Amino acid sequence: MKWYYLYIVPIFILVIWSLVSGFELVSPILLPTPWKVVSALFEILFDKDKNILFDIGLTCYRTLSAFIISCIFGVPLGLLMGYNLKVFRAFEFTVDFFRSIPPIALFPLLILLLGIGELAKLGVPIYGCALIIIVNSIYGVLNASKLRRLIGQVYGFSKNRIFWKIVFPDSLPQVFAGMRIALSLSLVLTIVVEMTIGSNNGLGKKIYDFHLLFDTPEMYGAILLTGIIGYLLNKGFIKIERKVVHWREK
Amino acid sequence: MNKDIIISVNSISKTYPSNGKTIIAIQNLNIDVIQGEFISIFGPNGCGKTTLVNLLAQIDKPTSGSISFYSNNQPKISIVFQDYNNSLMPWKSCLENIFFPLENSDQFTLQEKEKKVFNILDLLGIKNRLPLKNYPYQMSGGEKQLTSIARALITEPDILLFDEPFASLDFQTRLEMISIVENIWLQTKKTTIFISHDIDEAIRLADRLLLLSPRPSSIIKEYDVSLKRPRTIETETDIRFIELKNTILKDFTKLIER
Numbered sequence A: 001m002k003w004y005y006l007y008i009v010p011i012f013i014l015v016i017w018s019l020v021s022g023f024e025l026v027s028p029i030l031l032p033t034p035w036k037v038v039s040a041l042f043e044i045l046f047d048k049d050k051n052i053l054f055d056i057g058l059t060c061y062r063t064l065s066a067f068i069i070s071c072i073f074g075v076p077l078g079l080l081m082g083y084n085l086k087v088f089r090a091f092e093f094t095v096d097f098f099r100s101i102p103p104i105a106l107f108p109l110l111i112l113l114l115g116i117g118e119l120a121k122l123g124v125p126i127y128g129c130a131l132i133i134i135v136n137s138i139y140g141v142l143n144a145s146k147l148r149r150l151i152g153q154v155y156g157f158s159k160n161r162i163f164w165k166i167v168f169p170d171s172l173p174q175v176f177a178g179m180r181i182a183l184s185l186s187l188v189l190t191i192v193v194e195m196t197i198g199s200n201n202g203l204g205k206k207i208y209d210f211h212l213l214f215d216t217p218e219m220y221g222a223i224l225l226t227g228i229i230g231y232l233l234n235k236g237f238i239k240i241e242r243k244v245v246h247w248r249e250k
Numbered sequence B: 001m002n003k004d005i006i007i008s009v010n011s012i013s014k015t016y017p018s019n020g021k022t023i024i025a026i027q028n029l030n031i032d033v034i035q036g037e038f039i040s041i042f043g044p045n046g047c048g049k050t051t052l053v054n055l056l057a058q059i060d061k062p063t064s065g066s067i068s069f070y071s072n073n074q075p076k077i078s079i080v081f082q083d084y085n086n087s088l089m090p091w092k093s094c095l096e097n098i099f100f101p102l103e104n105s106d107q108f109t110l111q112e113k114e115k116k117v118f119n120i121l122d123l124l125g126i127k128n129r130l131p132l133k134n135y136p137y138q139m140s141g142g143e144k145q146l147t148s149i150a151r152a153l154i155t156e157p158d159i160l161l162f163d164e165p166f167a168s169l170d171f172q173t174r175l176e177m178i179s180i181v182e183n184i185w186l187q188t189k190k191t192t193i194f195i196s197h198d199i200d201e202a203i204r205l206a207d208r209l210l211l212l213s214p215r216p217s218s219i220i221k222e223y224d225v226s227l228k229r230p231r232t233i234e235t236e237t238d239i240r241f242i243e244l245k246n247t248i249l250k251d252f253t254k255l256i257e258r
Helices: A005-022 A034-046 A053-083 A085-099 A103-114 A118-142 A146-154 A159-195 A203-212 A216-244 B049-056 B094-098 B100-104 B110-124 B141-154 B171-188 B199-205 B233-237 B239-257
Strands: B005-018 B021-034 B038-042 B064-069 B077-080 B159-163 B191-196 B208-212 B219-224
Touching: A005 A034, A034 A216, A053 A085, A053 A118, A053 A159, A053 A203, A053 A216, A085 A118, A103 A118, A103 A159, A118 A159, A146 A159, A146 B077, A159 A203, A159 A216, A159 B100, A203 A216, B005 B049, B021 B049, B021 B191, B021 B219, B038 B199, B049 B159, B049 B191, B077 B141, B094 B100, B094 B110, B094 B141, B100 B141, B110 B141, B110 B171, B141 B171, B171 B191, B171 B199, B191 B199, B199 B233, B199 B239, B208 B239, B219 B239, B233 B239
Parallel strands: B038 B191, B038 B208, B077 B159, B159 B191
Antiparallel strands: B005 B021, B005 B064, B208 B219
16 A cells, blocks of 8 residues: 555645635635635644643543443443343343434533533533443454353353453453544533533533634644544554453454 | 273253244263373354353353262363453463463562473473563464463363364464374373364364264264374375274264254
8 A cells, every 4th residue: 555545635725625625615714724824723733722622632632531331331331231231131221212312412411510610611521431342342252253262161260260361351352442432422512511501611512612613724623633633542542552452352 | 880981971851942942952962081091072053062061161051951070079170162352351461371370379579480481381392482571463373372371281181172272273283283182192191082073183182982863962972082192294105194084084974964
């Protein structure tokens, strides 16, 4: 594969964008030129008065803490559900039911219960991520090799030991796949929550404010920033994933 | 009761439900395994060989009949499976895979385990044959199956059970594996049960060959293989080898045409 394949589509989009905005085929208020967006991006990053570094930090902090909390709950519960039929049966309906409720639909309820502080904001991404992590952890255990489990039995391993020495490592590739999806979703849900009522900081709030003030270049800049953050989080996680479950897909 | 018999399989049957019907996998099967012998079990596809393996390894219980073990205590059984990709732990290196069964007890240090692994490999004469630091996905099929064999031996089992171990290997590797397995047996004289649907390797390795019928399976016939050891690829061109093979194949053909 040629190295430049990676850049063909982005450059194509950039060229189209430059042409359309340069010739003002669309109103500049709706679509500023790439150059304007980039300079706005630098302004909101480095200009003393406009800078939104604090909001970026907050969004990252919320994204990561929601992700970590949902892992702490989701992974053990998912693994247990996959390994123990009784636990599976006990939680199956509940998990399936809540899976059908869009996380953001719960936000008003969470505000009611937890107030408009950080807790309600974290609640939505935690809820969304935990379900994905639970479901993937269940399948991680269910898809673990039956033959390897049998080998544990042949060598007289206890049920406990079969789990920790065989089933748990065997489930890790799927668990990590679920965590990777959850991490991306955590950012999405955090931004959405920051855009809604009762929020006064974070990248989502900034995007919404720029939108209200018709600061379109800044809005585009902030949107690009969320894209960059999401991309970097995903790439970083893939690096960790490759290290931990190095045997995956080989 | 003959003192030398280590396992006695007494008219066992095994049935299991499948799609509402009852499938008889094994019916009235008898085997007496003598201490230290090499038995090959040969039969057509789908004759309940895997069921038999599970019964012998006591992972599964027969529906009727019994399997008795005659030794001081419960004999240790190790199994080498056909599917080496799924039987090795992909997250463990070759060396760690070999000493995996010993992880059942915490009384060994890493150094002791390494020493044990080296001893086993030395015994098998394959010390330099295995890339001990590599992971299964970095190893060839033959190396993976050798790793499984070494793993089976590290527990110092009383009985070695092979379940079509070379069916997924290429011809050249298979030939190498056959001599390694014979060599192991000559070195250790461990009771070995070798299940195969390859007639050449079944005869080549066996002291005694049992012919299994299609489902519901039972032992149809028994053949003594009294060819000189160690056997080589030339053994397979020996007139006695060919005659025995012809006899078995004739019986086999009759069996599947029935």
